[in-house]
Amino acid sequence: MEEIQSLLHGFAVALSLKNVVLMFTGIVLGVIIGVLPGLGGANGVAILLPLTFSMAQTPGGATSAIILLSCIYWGALFGGAITSVLFNIPGEPWSVATTFDGYPLAQQGRAGEALTAAFTSSFVGALIAVIVITFLSPLVASFALEFGPPEFFAVYLLTFCAFIGMSKEPPFKTLAAMMAGFALAAVGTDPVTGALRLTFGSVYLLKGFDFLTAVIGLFGIGEILLSLEEGLSFRGGRAGLNPRVVWQTWKELRRYWATALRSAGLGCFMGVVPGGATPASFMAYGVARRMSPEGAKFGTGKLEGVVAPEVANNAAGTSALLPMITLGVPGSPTAAVLLGGLLIWGLQPGPLLFVEQKEFVWGLIASMYLGNIAGLIVVLTCVPLFAAILRIPFSVIAPIIMVICAIGAYTVANSIFDVWMMVVFGVLGYAFKKLQYPLAPMVLAIVLGDRAESAFRQAMLVSQGDLTVFFSNALVGTMTGLALALLAWPLVSLVFGRLRKR
Amino acid sequence: MKSAIRNAVAALLSAAALVPAAHAWEPAKTVEFIVPAGTGGGADQMARTIQAIVAKNNLMKQSLVVINKPGGAGAEGFLEVKGAKGDPHKIIITLSNLFTTPLATGVPFNWRDLTPVKMMALDQFVLWVNASTPYKTAKEFLAAAKAAGPGKFKMAGTGSKQEDQIITVAIEKQTGVKFTYIPFKGGGDVAVQLVGNHVDSTVNNPIEAVAHWRAGKLRPLCVFDSKRMPYKAKVTDTQSWADIPTCKEQGLDVEYLMLRGIFMPGGVSNDQVKYYLNVLRKVQESADWKDLMERGAFNTTSLEGKEYADWVAREEARHVQLMKSAGFIGSGQ
Numbered sequence: 001m002e003e004i005q006s007l008l009h010g011f012a013v014a015l016s017l018k019n020v021v022l023m024f025t026g027i028v029l030g031v032i033i034g035v036l037p038g039l040g041g042a043n044g045v046a047i048l049l050p051l052t053f054s055m056a057q058t059p060g061g062a063t064s065a066i067i068l069l070s071c072i073y074w075g076a077l078f079g080g081a082i083t084s085v086l087f088n089i090p091g092e093p094w095s096v097a098t099t100f101d102g103y104p105l106a107q108q109g110r111a112g113e114a115l116t117a118a119f120t121s122s123f124v125g126a127l128i129a130v131i132v133i134t135f136l137s138p139l140v141a142s143f144a145l146e147f148g149p150p151e152f153f154a155v156y157l158l159t160f161c162a163f164i165g166m167s168k169e170p171p172f173k174t175l176a177a178m179m180a181g182f183a184l185a186a187v188g189t190d191p192v193t194g195a196l197r198l199t200f201g202s203v204y205l206l207k208g209f210d211f212l213t214a215v216i217g218l219f220g221i222g223e224i225l226l227s228l229e230e231g232l233s234f235r236g237g238r239a240g241l242n243p244r245v246v247w248q249t250w251k252e253l254r255r256y257w258a259t260a261l262r263s264a265g266l267g268c269f270m271g272v273v274p275g276g277a278t279p280a281s282f283m284a285y286g287v288a289r290r291m292s293p294e295g296a297k298f299g300t301g302k303l304e305g306v307v308a309p310e311v312a313n314n315a316a317g318t319s320a321l322l323p324m325i326t327l328g329v330p331g332s333p334t335a336a337v338l339l340g341g342l343l344i345w346g347l348q349p350g351p352l353l354f355v356e357q358k359e360f361v362w363g364l365i366a367s368m369y370l371g372n373i374a375g376l377i378v379v380l381t382c383v384p385l386f387a388a389i390l391r392i393p394f395s396v397i398a399p400i401i402m403v404i405c406a407i408g409a410y411t412v413a414n415s416i417f418d419v420w421m422m423v424v425f426g427v428l429g430y431a432f433k434k435l436q437y438p439l440a441p442m443v444l445a446i447v448l449g450d451r452a453e454s455a456f457r458q459a460m461l462v463s464q465g466d467l468t469v470f471f472s473n474a475l476v477g478t479m480t481g482l483a484l485a486l487l488a489w490p491l492v493s494l495v496f497g498r499l500r501k502r
Numbered sequence: 503m504k505s506a507i508r509n510a511v512a513a514l515l516s517a518a519a520l521v522p523a524a525h526a527w528e529p530a531k532t533v534e535f536i537v538p539a540g541t542g543g544g545a546d547q548m549a550r551t552i553q554a555i556v557a558k559n560n561l562m563k564q565s566l567v568v569i570n571k572p573g574g575a576g577a578e579g580f581l582e583v584k585g586a587k588g589d590p591h592k593i594i595i596t597l598s599n600l601f602t603t604p605l606a607t608g609v610p611f612n613w614r615d616l617t618p619v620k621m622m623a624l625d626q627f628v629l630w631v632n633a634s635t636p637y638k639t640a641k642e643f644l645a646a647a648k649a650a651g652p653g654k655f656k657m658a659g660t661g662s663k664q665e666d667q668i669i670t671v672a673i674e675k676q677t678g679v680k681f682t683y684i685p686f687k688g689g690g691d692v693a694v695q696l697v698g699n700h701v702d703s704t705v706n707n708p709i710e711a712v713a714h715w716r717a718g719k720l721r722p723l724c725v726f727d728s729k730r731m732p733y734k735a736k737v738t739d740t741q742s743w744a745d746i747p748t749c750k751e752q753g754l755d756v757e758y759l760m761l762r763g764i765f766m767p768g769g770v771s772n773d774q775v776k777y778y779l780n781v782l783r784k785v786q787e788s789a790d791w792k793d794l795m796e797r798g799a800f801n802t803t804s805l806e807g808k809e810y811a812d813w814v815a816r817e818e819a820r821h822v823q824l825m826k827s828a829g830f831i832g833s834g835q
Binding site for chain 1: 547554609656663693794
């Protein structure tokens, strides 16, 4: 068990006083970054990257530097759940699925439980992913190489179809919302011809619609408009301060081990591929809804509906570091910045990093274990504090949220136009909610539409227009087949339902 | 009375400042360092390295902040700098999209809207194939691509109608081979697609593919420069960057280097340009910079002033030529 020996050595590196201090600093910073919408993990890490430059020059310094930066990343992964649960504002794309059950829970005065479930699940997801990285990295890295354009498209197709097939909303409303999202995602540069499209000559539309601006508006501002109409109160106001909430929730969480394991598996798969944490969280939520005996009640505030996406997104976010380290392909925007960091510090990500920079790699892996434990401690101790935010009167908190949202939208690209865009999206979000159209499929399409389109068109270039490329081998064929089956699911169940009634 | 003293002190201070450098201009607030590309790419890495070197060695009193403006193949970043005429608190790093984006998309900007400050380096391009293929030389590879028939060999590259595709078309014009060009988002993805055998070749920058070369997964065939790269330290067990032949040696007469240069908005004063020139010179003298150059096997040609502007003008003319012959000139919307 060479791995265990290397890992123990890694722990020795990561457990120096300096590194432990850096770890906690990183986690706290990360949580703050995760809480502020707009200032995502990628931005946070990028801002701090230059500070680590001189740090990395000292012996063993590169390890300290990556510990600091990766802990910011873990912190942001934890922190992203907080605003999703409390205010229905996902700070990161992969927290969108957490709002489905997390926010209803908070409205019922059970914010503490929802947060505990989210944090604990994050931890479990990350832990399982780190174990996978520790023992299976060579195997997993070569699996990622199997993925060409058709395989990537199949993954995205699977995510979209899973959503339509498993959504609680009427499938046609889901489809309509998703198509609107695709249209928004298409604005900007055509990924294959490089031409501009749908910009109507406007300079502001060049960069397309950023997910964060859309989500801050659709969820954040939309929710506030809705609350305004419903009489200026947060329904979560009754939230009791209960210091024992963590223990009580843990007792209940044990029941969902199967969901957690399934979601972790999905998350690791998506992280390694790298398909990303966002599809992972949506798929895990969809699967949990289908498999759970209480599936029909998902969306009304079930802890299991918080567990599934949170386990999956953290498993994916964590395992996304594996292709970054072994192949130099970042699985997420934050991983892309970390990758830049490695290069600046003079480390070459690639298959040889495990051989040449043993101390660095195992120090990093050890810090994943320790960083997540540190993160769990930090966020769990703050649960009652976070939950208490909901006790602040709406008339005080709403303007603060508005201001934070506006700052968030501005920081995405330092552009005041985005703040106006946020307002427009806010009104759109309000209209969607009033008309009972689901927002999540639209957001999903904005996040993944671009990538799905690129993958599809790349695949078409490769195959010279032959659609059978999506069934050309077992891997891609299985995924495409599964996707189509899921897409047809509502239709099939409708037919069966009718037949049974007779 | 107080204000009289303040005036006197201010006069003294400015007199003192006059002694070392007459009217030396310095930034009065945070300087924005704009990257017209996404995070993690080559331009972004270089900008962040410069930022780190500046911070580490205290080269500027005000801070330097890197901001990514990748929209519209970089048009977003360039338009911002174009619009900031006379603002000395903005600088921008360029890649080839300085020339290609306005030509391909019709977005109205040109390097003449900006003030050239300094060429930092030139980025190399290398023709790579998967190490499991039998092609040992560019000649063999191109012969095989020709034999396979038009469009059968797939070339992956970063972006569309940008440097990688321009080189691909230049190869096609030279040899009569026809590739299917497949655009990906970043250089790292491109390299991995080649390692995974999903495409047949790439023209990755050295820094994008070196890790896989060292791991024995990729094989470099030739470099698109007029002479071999100067770095003689062994990169793999048997080869150094200097061992890679030029494409011209291999009978493929295609040369392409990508500008990594710094510009300011138009309408800034000479003193202001001089200030940044000074800072950037010091950056280039640092050991960290030299490290980066060697790791990425950069061509360290560095120009300033009129020579730099002339070089950019020549390069622009060449890109118009290249883009025109490739049919990449767009009309805008």
